[in-house]
Amino acid sequence: MTRIGFAYNQKPDPQALAAADSGTEPRPEDEPPSSRFGAPEPLAASPLPTSDEYAEWDGPETIAAVEQALLGLGDVVRLEANADFPAALRDARPDIVFNMAEGLRGPNREAHVPAILEFFGVPYSGSDPFTLALSLDKARTKEVLAYHGVPTAPFVLVRSHEELALLVRRLKSASRSGARRTRGGPPLPTRFPLFVKPVHEGSSKGITERNYCATLSELEAQTAFLLESYAQPVLVEEFLPGAEFTCAVLGNGATAHVLPIVGMRFDALPEGALPVYGYEAKWLWDRPEKPLEIFECPARVDDRMRDAIEEVTLRAYHVLGCRDWSRIDVRVDAGGVPNVVEVNPLPGILPNPEDNSCFPKAARAAGIGYDELIQRCLAHAAERQRVPLDVRFDLNLARPLVAQGASA
Numbered sequence: 239m240t241r242i243g244f245a246y247n248q249k250p251d252p253q254a255l256a257a258a259d260s261g262t263e264p265r266p267e268d269e270p271p272s273s274r275f276g277a278p279e280p281l282a283a284s285p286l287p288t289s290d291e292y293a294e295w296d297g298p299e300t301i302a303a304v305e306q307a308l309l310g311l312g313d314v315v316r317l318e319a320n321a322d323f324p325a326a327l328r329d330a331r332p333d334i335v336f337n338m339a340e341g342l343r344g345p346n347r348e349a350h351v352p353a354i355l356e357f358f359g360v361p362y363s364g365s366d367p368f369t370l371a372l373s374l375d376k377a378r379t380k381e382v383l384a385y386h387g388v389p390t391a392p393f394v395l396v397r398s399h400e401e402l403a404l405l406v407r408r409l410k411s412a413s414r415s416g417a418r419r420t421r422g423g424p425p426l427p428t429r430f431p432l433f434v435k436p437v438h439e440g441s442s443k444g445i446t447e448r449n450y451c452a453t454l455s456e457l458e459a460q461t462a463f464l465l466e467s468y469a470q471p472v473l474v475e476e477f478l479p480g481a482e483f484t485c486a487v488l489g490n491g492a493t494a495h496v497l498p499i500v501g502m503r504f505d506a507l508p509e510g511a512l513p514v515y516g517y518e519a520k521w522l523w524d525r526p527e528k529p530l531e532i533f534e535c536p537a538r539v540d541d542r543m544r545d546a547i548e549e550v551t552l553r554a555y556h557v558l559g560c561r562d563w564s565r566i567d568v569r570v571d572a573g574g575v576p577n578v579v580e581v582n583p584l585p586g587i588l589p590n591p592e593d594n595s596c597f598p599k600a601a602r603a604a605g606i607g608y609d610e611l612i613q614r615c616l617a618h619a620a621e622r623q624r625v626p627l628d629v630r631f632d633l634n635l636a637r638p639l640v641a642q643g644a645s646a
């Protein structure tokens with residue numbers, strides 16, 4: 239029997255947290271919250287509350303559901319990713335670990351558990367520490383994508399108020415001269431509207447309608463606000479005005495494939511709302527009593543657009559070194575070309591269909607239930623690392639879609 243380790247971070251009990259903290263109930267990352275989970279702190283001009291530390295961690299229901307799915311493939315040892323993790327890992331001696339630990343703190347938090355697993359030579363599922371850390375930095379991710387010619391909106395990173403002042407000067411002079419490129423540098427995001435966001439966040443922390451900047455003065459004010467509120471650099475990029483999709487990928491190499499594409503139906507947002515799946519849509523307008531019907535899966539797109547979305551998704555997956563699974567956000571630019579917005583190599587996987595979790599939703603549309611989704615992810619990892627695993631499905635059944643121009 240294969241010994242499967244299961245690495246995760248479990249959210250503290252909300253009541254205990256409320257007693258110890260500001261009272262904000264934590265919620266999972268990446269998930270629209272028709273929600274039994276509370277909204278995160280409203281955006282204020284102050285640093286995030288400490289309870290946001292747990293925002294990305296999983297609830298007991300998700301952890302139990304994943305464990306149940308893994309039990310279909312072997313014996314399961316729970317390995318909570320806390321300070322005892324290295325010792326528990328050594329004692330457990332698993333043949334392979336299913337990793338969904340979001341990590342505790344810092345921009346490299348998602349890399350910590352896989353790095354420990356590598357240190358001890360234990361095979362594990364999902365991307366390696368480098369890819370996990372890279373994708374938590376939206377600007378570095380875009381640099382790699384741009385280098386490989388994967389479409390992504392022109393952008394610049396602003397690390398300080400001085401850099402913001404410099405950017406404002408450069409944008410003023412670019413608008414006078416019409417130049418997009420400064421000597422030796424990458425193209426500036428010059429075409430308004432621009433969109434700004436904290437570089438290391440997820441779950442739309444710091445992403446509200448105010449981040450849509452139609453003018454230079456709006457850009458200046460909102461970027462300054464984000465620099466102060468989130469104490470991290472701000473990504474300034476051109477706003478992609480077209481349709482938005484999120485794409486679940488399973489597999490590796492030439493057989494990596496995109497599950498049915500999830501489309502955003504912005505017409506489900508309140509009248510007059512901007513077409514942005516940000517803080518308001520995720521946490522204010524999506525309520526348990528009135529869920530926001532914002533997802534459509536499979537997305538209604540013609541074959542050409544579907545192929546283009548799948549191609550850009552797989553190219554991003556390969557050039558960033560994603561493994562086994564990931565969820566990639568894509569948005570169409572003014573010229574009709576799908577661009578990569580961001581990459582999530584540890585996708586949210588809430589088991590309850592009512593929670594509208596995109597990865598399980600895409601799998602269901604492909605006829606893959608929750609248990610099989612988790613098992614497929616582990617099976618891809620086992621195949622890649624030649625760990626024997628007794629699976630009852632053909633891993634390569636899904637339509638293999640080889641990305642044109644993918645470098646891996």
Ligand SMILES: Nc1ncnc2c1ncn2[C@@H]1O[C@H](COP(=O)(O)OP(=O)(O)OP(=O)(O)O)[C@@H](O)[C@H]1O
Nearest residue numbers: 268391433439440441442475476477478514515580
């Ligand atoms: N350049 C852009 N052009 C248009 N819309 C954008 C752009 N960047 C972000 N958005 C909008 O903001 C939303 C949130 O941005 P993004 O996906 O980067 O952040 P996130 O909140 O970390 O996402 P997740 O919850 O998936 O981790 C996107 O889904 C999209 O609607």
Ligand SMILES: [Mg+2]
Nearest residue numbers: 441567579580
């Ligand atoms: Mg996103």
